[in-house]
Amino acid sequence: MSDQTVSQVSGDLPDLDRLIACHECDLLMHRPPLRLGERIECPRCGYELHTQRARVVERSMALVITALLLFVPANFLPIMQLNLLGQASEDTVWSGVLGLYDSGMQGIALVVFLCSMAVPLLKLLCQFAVLLSIRLDIGRSYGLLLYRIYHHMREWGMLEVYLMGILVSLVKLADLADVTLGLGLLCFIALLLVQVWLEVIMSPQQIWQSLAGEVGHAGD
Secondary structure (H helix, E strand, C coil): CCEEECCECCCCCCCHHHEEECCCCCCEEECCCCCCCCEEECCCCCCEEEECCCCHHHHHHHHHHHHHHHHHHHHHCCCEEEEECCEEEEECHHHHHHHHHHCCCHHHHHHHHHHHHHHHHHHHHHHHHHHHHHHHCCCHHHHHHHHHHHHHHHHHCCHHHHHHHHHHHHHHHCCCCEEEECHHHHHHHHHHHHHHHHHHHCCHHHHHHHHCCCCCCCCC
């Protein structure tokens, strides 16, 4: 993999499509053409601005489908089984939301439902629709709208925070009762890892270019 740096804009303002701004130091630069495997780095702060990846749409589509398949077992299969004084209970993400609601904490239940179930699912569906519009070359204007909506929802899907809460609860409950990890927890961790991998693979720069019709398929 070879690296490329970009030069700072000077003189007359060039074509805006050829400009790129650093997300860290706000330096405005020319965007050079990239071959597969090459990346752009900011000459001022060294921040990686963009990497040209191969077969972005196909790889991202595979990860989105995997995440969608993991979503149901991650939220509805038991995360853990708790055995206390001879009484056993199984807890899932969905049962946790219902438990908060039945306990009179409707506001907290709504936040947990949105951040751990609704928003992550909507994000995946938006990503799937965007990739499908690129792959089939249909409805790219809707794909642009959905991709903007996806970026607005990114900060609301906090699966890692929910997972951290689950792990803290497991540690605290281990001294009070017999705790058995369930298949739902493994699916939840796998779902989180797949989504992190998807964030890395699904290059925003290449997706925007594909949706705008600048290239046929991202990474081809």
